[in-house]
Amino acid sequence: MIDLKYLQNNFEEASAKLQKKGVDAATLENLQKLFTSLKEANATLEASKAEQNSMSKLFGQYMREGKDITELKAKVDANKEAMVPMQEKAREAEEALYHVALAMPNFPDESVPEGEDEEDNVELRKVLEPKEFSFKPKEHWELSEINGWIDFERGVKLAKSRFSVLRGEASRLERALINFFLDTNAQKGFIEHSVPFINNSAMLQGTGQLPKFEDDLFKIDDEDLYLIPTAEVPLTNLYNDEILTEKELPLLMTGYTPCFRKEAGSAGRDTRGIIRQHQFNKVEMVAIAHPAKSQEVFEMMVENASDILTALGLPHRVVELCYGDLGFSAATTIDLEVWLPGQNQYREISSISNTRDFQARRAKIRFKDGKKNRFVHTLNGSSLAVGRTIVAIMENYQNEDGSIEIPEVLKKYM
RNA sequence: GGAGAAGUGGGAGAGCUGGUUUAAUCCGCGCCCCUGCUAAGGGCGAGUGGGCUUUAUAAGCUCACCGAGGGUUCGAAUCCCUUCUUCUCCUCCA
Structure with missing residues (x-):
């Protein structure tokens, strides 16, 4: 697989190389977009997961201390529900990205001669x-x-x-x-x-x-x-x-x-x-x-x-x-x-x-x-x-x- | 192919009646200290992949990973399902 970070940071150079191998610019732009949206989807989901994790830890603490948990439970339930669409989005983004990325050919070396066939x-x-x-x-x-x-x-x-x-x-x-x-x-x-x-x-x-x-x-x-x-x-x-x-x-x-x-x-x-x-x-x-x-x-x-x-x-x-x-x-x-x-x-x-x-x-x-x-x-x-x-x-x-x-x-x- | 058991960090090995386990402990490993000498002791450190931030040859925060993939739950190494692998005993066979 090609290095997606490289593609993102050096898009012009990377696409020039791949176009010679028959990959059109639209496909590459799409790939770049998919990479970005996966990162965004994951960032949102992970922030939510972090919150969920820390609240869940409080649960154990509250129960040991004999505190009331109904309020916490309500918060945590709401957060969990909110995560469902985020999860779905992240999963779709990943699938979409790999579908395209795995079909992308390798970058040719600089030294490879020009030519069609x-x-x-x-x-x-x-x-x-x-x-x-x-x-x-x-x-x-x-x-x-x-x-x-x-x-x-x-x-x-x-x-x-x-x-x-x-x-x-x-x-x-x-x-x-x-x-x-x-x-x-x-x-x-x-x-x-x-x-x-x-x-x-x-x-x-x-x-x-x-x-x-x-x-x-x-x-x-x-x-x-x-x-x-x-x-x-x-x-x-x-x-x-x-x-x-x-x-x-x-x-x-x-x-x-x-x-x-x-x-x-x-x-x-x-x-x-x-x-x-x-x-x-x-x-x-x-x-x-x-x-x-x-x-x-x-x-x-x-x-x-x-x-x-x-x-x-x-x-x-x-x-x-x-x-x-x-x-x-x-x-x-x-x-x-x-x-x-x-x-x-x-x-x-x-x-x-x-x-x-x-x-x-x-x-x-x-x-x-x-x-x-x-x-x-x-x-x-x-x-x-x-x-x-x-x-x-x-x-x-x-x-x-x-x-x-x-x-x-x-x-x-x- | 059938029956049973098991899969935990470099290795061994606890946990497996769900919540200070951010995985104990031992061995091995790296660095340091002590010690006059191939010994012993002490201290510190260490996994993989991804993301974010910054005072960016590095550090901090965070997510995921206890064979793999799903599920239940506020929370799973621990419960459930599927699957793969290994071991033992049959079966079969070169």
């Missing part, structure tokens, strides 16, 4: 040259047919469209990749975690998926539970509502989980293959960092993900997202896009974000800074999306006959 993202650098093929490289689904790696039809039969099954060598490759990713992350200091793939609504609100993006999630019927869309949710929320010591920071975590996304495919993109599925595997990095150190951690995470691609021999580019392409919770995001020769384009394979204190404020993750409690910064990034890595290996390591080589670093894992 992915066309305006800024390429920072390219790593490794795409290899020249002496034949026309095939797309991964064509290669899948030749090698029998992916069973789309039976995946659909088991669940529904946009589910699939990996078979044989492909399944082993997936397992090898997961292990390789986890081991590499561990070497960089990320502690491996194995977490629940189902989380409750409070956790999803903590990281920003709820309440605004409920339609993107698979919900468990009759339960306050959702399939996680990314390990960012359980890993970040491990420290939900906790106060850490400064010494513990940064907390570096990694974990493998499947990810479940209901929205995948709603735009009709990538209908063939396993680029966009309702369920996919991912190894995630999450960091909880001291605000002064989060940028440093962010760069380390980008470096790590890029190094993994390099180790796999996969050409990729590092792209900084512009305002318009930035996600809801992110203050700044860098994507890694891997080269897919079959598609003849770069495709996103990792997304690394610093949310600053946006998630920390929602999830109440703080640390002791001297005597004071301050919000931490939270960061997350894929290292890497497993399914898309398989696609990248298939297309980059294909031979003319459709057979696929296994990258050198993975051989010890298979």
Whole structure:
């Protein structure tokens, strides 16, 4: 959640930032008003409560002293009645405020490039040259047919469209990749975690998926539970509502989980293959960092993900997202896009974000800074999306006959 | 899934026949004092979140928080309802 005090005290600056993220001025003015009226409603109610409390204390005293209480009782009854509408008003004001505030996206960093959509993202650098093929490289689904790696039809039969099954060598490759990713992350200091793939609504609100993006999630019927869309949710929320010591920071975590996304495919993109599925595997990095150190951690995470691609021999580019392409919770995001020769384009394979204190404020993750409690910064990034890595290996390591080589670093894992 | 019991401040643990409890006490913690020395003793302090005020690198006042959410009452840690969690015993099971 954004800092409402900041919004109130620096309205012009704050609204300029959020307007670039598609929030109109009227919504922000409304938010500011709601914040003010909540404070007013609470002030009135609390003054009345204070009076009620002090009168109630007199009650005990009077009774011990054997004094008459009828007059006091009448006063206190009247005050209680007067509080009812105040209470109602305060409750409504709070509800109205949070309804709007929780749907407000994060402020982008100053450094984020201007722009509307992915066309305006800024390429920072390219790593490794795409290899020249002496034949026309095939797309991964064509290669899948030749090698029998992916069973789309039976995946659909088991669940529904946009589910699939990996078979044989492909399944082993997936397992090898997961292990390789986890081991590499561990070497960089990320502690491996194995977490629940189902989380409750409070956790999803903590990281920003709820309440605004409920339609993107698979919900468990009759339960306050959702399939996680990314390990960012359980890993970040491990420290939900906790106060850490400064010494513990940064907390570096990694974990493998499947990810479940209901929205995948709603735009009709990538209908063939396993680029966009309702369920996919991912190894995630999450960091909880001291605000002064989060940028440093962010760069380390980008470096790590890029190094993994390099180790796999996969050409990729590092792209900084512009305002318009930035996600809801992110203050700044860098994507890694891997080269897919079959598609003849770069495709996103990792997304690394610093949310600053946006998630920390929602999830109440703080640390002791001297005597004071301050919000931490939270960061997350894929290292890497497993399914898309398989696609990248298939297309980059294909031979003319459709057979696929296994990258050198993975051989010890298979 | 069934039956019973319990959830209190960093930990332990009273209170739970509703009103000096603004949560006792112990341990642990921080600072200080005393003591010629890894001991003992003494004093002080300390939770979280929000609001207001001011002589504003801080202080004062106030509201809420005894698992969570409702309710009864002038007043709730204490009574009622719902819910979550833990423990014990069954049941089931990888």
